[in-house]
Amino acid sequence: DAGITQSPRHKVTETGTPVTLRCHQTENHRYMYWYRQDPGHGLRLIHYSYGVKDTDKGEVSDGYSVSRSKTEDFLLTLESATSSQTSVYFCAISDPIGAGDGGNTIYFGEGSWLTVV
Amino acid sequence: AQSVSQHNHHVILSEAASLELGCNYSYGGTVNLFWYVQYPGQHLQLLLKYFSGDPLVKGIKGFEAEFIKSKFSFNLRKPSVQWSDTAEYFCAVYNNNDMRFGAGTRLTVKP
Numbered sequence: 171d172a173g174i175t176q177s178p179r180h181k182v183t184e185t186g187t188p189v190t191l192r193c194h195q196t197e198n199h200r201y202m203y204w205y206r207q208d209p210g211h212g213l214r215l216i217h218y219s220y221g222v223k224d225t226d227k228g229e230v231s232d233g234y235s236v237s238r239s240k241t242e243d244f245l246l247t248l249e250s251a252t253s254s255q256t257s258v259y260f261c262a263i264s265d266p267i268g269a270g271d272g273g274n275t276i277y278f279g280e281g282s283w284l285t286v287v
Numbered sequence: 288a289q290s291v292s293q294h295n296h297h298v299i300l301s302e303a304a305s306l307e308l309g310c311n312y313s314y315g316g317t318v319n320l321f322w323y324v325q326y327p328g329q330h331l332q333l334l335l336k337y338f339s340g341d342p343l344v345k346g347i348k349g350f351e352a353e354f355i356k357s358k359f360s361f362n363l364r365k366p367s368v369q370w371s372d373t374a375e376y377f378c379a380v381y382n383n384n385d386m387r388f389g390a391g392t393r394l395t396v397k398p
Contacts, residue, residue, distance in 0.1 A: 203386070205388075210296075210390055211390055212377055212388040212389050212390040213377065213379075213388040275321070275336055276321075276381070276386055277333070278331040278332075279330060
């Protein structure tokens with residue numbers, strides 16, 4: 171398994187509160203991603219990062235922000251949680267440059283289950 | 288933007304039956320193609336991938352997939368499924384930092 175740790179693994183929070191999910195990697199991979207997984211939608215990209223302090227929006231970025239101050243950590247913040255953000259959130263990493271396995275393979279963390287009530 | 292379609296939402300098979308899960312994508316340029324599997328309660332794991340070369344790709348656990356460029360397809364196959372293959376399967380297409388997933392196909396294998 172790729173060295174990816176997500177925290178918290180499970181969280182229940184109230185509508186309107188801010189929530190931060192943390193992704194930590196030990197692989198020194200350049201790219202990090204946050205996806206959400208919902209039934210019938212597969213995985214949808216929220217934000218991704220291509221380096222420290224370099225981030226970009228994905229398909230479903232509204233209501234989310236990210237930060238990457240260190241290579242190993244990528245934080246996802248729900249600024250004001252809503253019930254529609256109840257989901258499973260997966261962090262992922264990849265290293266397109268110089269990777270021996272052909273580069274662009276994305277490896278996933280174990281997921282963070284978020285319930286907004 | 289590229290998109291990925293998986294035709295079957297839920298497939299139910301008996302053990303030893305053959306499996307084929309369809310995947311089509313919309314992007315016309317060079318892409319990298321993947322199949323991931325997600326066992327109940329677990330994270331996604333890579334089954335196989337295609338970057339270039341032989342369009343028939345073999346992955347783990349006896350799975351294989353064939354890339355047919357003219358059909359924009361990357362179908363997943365297994366000649367004989369087992370109960371332990373019960374899981375959700377996701378096709379994915381990668382191009383220029385954009386990784387798109389299909390909605391997934393849930394496979395149930397009856398013992």
